[in-house]
Structure formats: C-alpha cells, structure tokens
Amino acid sequence: MNEETKNEQQQVEDVDVKSDEVVEPIFDEVNEDEVQPESSSSVVVELEEKLEEAEARYLRLRADFDNFRRRVTLDREASEKYRAQSVISDILPALDNFERALKMQADNEQTKSLLQGMEMVYRSLVDALNKEGLEAIEAVDQPFDPNLHQAVMQAEEAGKESNIVLEEFQKGFKLKDRVIRPSMVKVNQ
Incomplete structure (x- = not known):
C-alpha cells in the first residue's frame, strides 16, 4: 500500500474507534439485565x-x-x-363648511346658481359617504345618550321632558356601528 492509502485507512479506523467510544457508554447506562422491577x-x-x-x-x-x-x-x-374611517374623519369638517355655506341667503341670481352648484357637490359627497356606511346621528327631540351626544349646554324649556336634546350645534356621525363624531347638543335640564 502506498503512503496516502495508509493515512486514509488510519483516519477511518480513528473515526470507528471514536464512534464506538461514544456509543458504548450509552448502552452501558441502560442495560436491560441490570434494570430491576x-x-x-x-x-x-x-x-x-x-x-x-x-x-x-x-x-x-x-x-x-x-x-x-x-x-x-x-x-x-x-x-x-372601517377602512374608510380616517378619510371620512378628514372630510367631515368640509361637510360642516358646506352646510354653513348652504345656509347663506341668496340675494341675486349669481349667488343662487352658486349655491345650487355647491348643493349638488354637497349631495354627491354625502351620497358617496353614505355608500361607505356613514350615517348622521339623530339628535333633536331625542333622549340624551352620552354615547352618541356631547352636551355643551343645558337649558330649561317648559314644554319638553328632562334630558331631551333641544338643539344640535354640530352634526354627529356613525360609520356602521361605530361613532366617529358625537353630536354637539344643548340638553333640557
């Protein structure tokens, strides 16, 4: 045999010896003859x-x-x-501004036609938001609900029951079943 073959054979024998050294102690630990009942x-x-x-x-x-x-x-x-909630929340102030502008009195034909155009834009915007699930919260003449209304004033009106909403200062909105913005209201004492 040549020198390289002898070296390879020696390495193989070394590996065999090492693996036997590892395996034998494990078998020595668990010898079935030595296990007692x-x-x-x-x-x-x-x-x-x-x-x-x-x-x-x-x-x-x-x-x-x-x-x-x-x-x-x-x-x-x-x-x-609720994917549209953040967009709707950002658009609500614009809706408020549209409503304020639409309450303006028209003096001449130009102003009337401008208001009609603004109302058409407002309606299309509201319709698009309603398709996404936006609903206005009913407030006036309804019982005060702290989950839906934010009381900013109290008044005493004789013909109304206690804890009834008298006036709405800012509209509240719900997106499906979640309140996005509560209505700002005046409540009867």
Whole structure:
C-alpha cells in the first residue's frame, strides 16, 4: 500500500474507534439485565408524567394558536369594515363648511346658481359617504345618550321632558356601528 492509502485507512479506523467510544457508554447506562422491577415501574411513572406534561404543553400551544388566529381574523374584519374611517374623519369638517355655506341667503341670481352648484357637490359627497356606511346621528327631540351626544349646554324649556336634546350645534356621525363624531347638543335640564 502506498503512503496516502495508509493515512486514509488510519483516519477511518480513528473515526470507528471514536464512534464506538461514544456509543458504548450509552448502552452501558441502560442495560436491560441490570434494570430491576421496582426501578422500571418508577421509570414508567416518570415517563408517563413527562408525556402528560408534553400533552398539556401541546394543548396550551394549540389554544394559543387558535386564539391568535381568531384575533387576526377579527382584526382583519374590523380593518376591512372601517377602512374608510380616517378619510371620512378628514372630510367631515368640509361637510360642516358646506352646510354653513348652504345656509347663506341668496340675494341675486349669481349667488343662487352658486349655491345650487355647491348643493349638488354637497349631495354627491354625502351620497358617496353614505355608500361607505356613514350615517348622521339623530339628535333633536331625542333622549340624551352620552354615547352618541356631547352636551355643551343645558337649558330649561317648559314644554319638553328632562334630558331631551333641544338643539344640535354640530352634526354627529356613525360609520356602521361605530361613532366617529358625537353630536354637539344643548340638553333640557
């Protein structure tokens, strides 16, 4: 044999010796002849306990994953349902300005035609927002609801019941079932 072949054979023998050295102690530790009946039952009990712990850990992990999946689904549905909320919130002040401008009295034909054009733009804007799920909150002559109304004034009117909205200063809006902006109102004492 040449020198290189001898070196390769020596390396293979070294590897075989090392792997035998690792495997033999493991087999020495668990020798079936040496296992006593009492220790085997304790080993079985110990293994059953470990199995129960592993099953419990698995069930907790699965429950956590199911909760995570449910939470992600609910978040996705909510974001889809209320996707237009930020845009609508930004447009509401423009709607308020349109309403104030439309309350202006027209003196001549030019002003009347300008107001008609503004009203058409206002109506198309309101229709587009209604298609997205925007609803105006009814306030006047309704019972005061702190979830829908923001009381900025109180007054006493004789012909009305207590806690009834007398006047609306700023319209409130809901997007589907979520209040975007509460109505600013005057409430009867």
